[in-house]
Amino acid sequence: MTRLDSDAAVAQEGAADCDGPRLLTLEAREVPLGGVRGMHVSRALPQRDLPMVGAWCFLDRFGPQRTTMRVDPHPHIGLQTVTWPISGEVRHRDSVGSDVIVRRGVLNLMTAGAGISHSEYSVGDADVDLDALQLWVALPEATRFGEASFERHADLPVLDLPAASGSAQATVVLGTLGEASSPATAHTPIVGAELELTPDADVLVPLETGWEHALLLIDGDATVNGAPGAATDDTAALDANSLLYLGTHRDAITLRSTTGARVFLLGGEPFPDEIVMWWNFVGRSHDEIVAARQDWENAAARFGQVVDHGPERIPAPPLPGVRLTRRRRRL
Numbered sequence: 001m002t003r004l005d006s007d008a009a010v011a012q013e014g015a016a017d018c019d020g021p022r023l024l025t026l027e028a029r030e031v032p033l034g035g036v037r038g039m040h041v042s043r044a045l046p047q048r049d050l051p052m053v054g055a056w057c058f059l060d061r062f063g064p065q066r067t068t069m070r071v072d073p074h075p076h077i078g079l080q081t082v083t084w085p086i087s088g089e090v091r092h093r094d095s096v097g098s099d100v101i102v103r104r105g106v107l108n109l110m111t112a113g114a115g116i117s118h119s120e121y122s123v124g125d126a127d128v129d130l131d132a133l134q135l136w137v138a139l140p141e142a143t144r145f146g147e148a149s150f151e152r153h154a155d156l157p158v159l160d161l162p163a164a165s166g167s168a169q170a171t172v173v174l175g176t177l178g179e180a181s182s183p184a185t186a187h188t189p190i191v192g193a194e195l196e197l198t199p200d201a202d203v204l205v206p207l208e209t210g211w212e213h214a215l216l217l218i219d220g221d222a223t224v225n226g227a228p229g230a231a232t233d234d235t236a237a238l239d240a241n242s243l244l245y246l247g248t249h250r251d252a253i254t255l256r257s258t259t260g261a262r263v264f265l266l267g268g269e270p271f272p273d274e275i276v277m278w279w280n281f282v283g284r285s286h287d288e289i290v291a292a293r294q295d296w297e298n299a300a301a302r303f304g305q306v307v308d309h310g311p312e313r314i315p316a317p318p319l320p321g322v323r324l325t326r327r328r329r330r331l
Helices: 286-297
Strands: 021-027 029-033 039-045 056-061 065-067 070-076 079-087 090-094 099-102 107-111 116-122 128-138 149-153 158-160 163-165 168-177 190-197 201-206 212-220 223-225 235-237 242-247 252-257 261-268 276-278 281-283
Touching: 021 235, 039 242, 056 212, 056 261, 079 090, 079 168, 079 190, 090 107, 107 116, 107 168, 168 201, 168 261, 190 201, 190 212, 190 252, 252 261, 276 286, 281 286
Parallel strands: none
Antiparallel strands: 021 242, 029 039, 039 056, 056 128, 065 128, 070 116, 079 107, 079 128, 090 099, 090 116, 107 149, 158 168, 163 201, 168 190, 190 261, 201 252, 212 242, 212 261, 223 235, 223 252, 276 281
16 A cells, blocks of 8 residues: 655654553544545554554554545555455555455565565445555564565464453464464564454453554454453553554453454564654665655666556655654654
């Protein structure tokens, strides 16, 4: 997915380390996507005070809405895109030769490395019902200049979560949760998992103590108790329009639901670098972003040619009138 908001997001002073458990509700913002296409997304990451959760640096939900998606070829560097459909189908094509239909239950993972381009169209010419999560993972220094690639995984591991009542299963989309690990390629210690709770569920979700985590409610209702058995001051209800940040130093949380729920868990080892993120690029400096933008505008070979596309492409937005600086957490 391309960002049509350029969002320079000049970083502020006052960086903070991940220093302990939190239960902090961070409101998502609505962002118009694609101008005349009329699509909107709910953007939960990055937050002004929290640019990343582990290596996760971007989280959009596009839907539920009825629309026609037409995202022409556009570039990425320094990241992986994780597309997790909730409903509907989207055709993905990219410059490494992929041409697939993205649908529910299948992970589509695109690794940009030094450069890739892709397009996303809904299937057919009429408006369709679409709903999906689009996430980005920042690549670490060791692999961010590597070759581009695309993976598709339909057989993802499912973990039964310990339950005091009801039941819940976790589909491990990326990384590791408990004893289950996704077959998808991960470049940092990370977890992305969809949790599905039955009505009246009271379940325990294992966490890595040294990692930071956050939760996004997809549908239904859910309440989290950050410390199993703790007092109610470590309890919060999930909101479909917000990201609940859990901080670090938790080995588990309890999730409860009255009507049933789907929740997306994301987390990982705190990322070692501060990043510069602008448009569809994740880098480490202003100059690196400027060079990538210039390469895209000049049709440089690093971005390739999207399969079955001609000259159509999304032009890069203008750079802001200030130098881009690294995004620093203030939580």
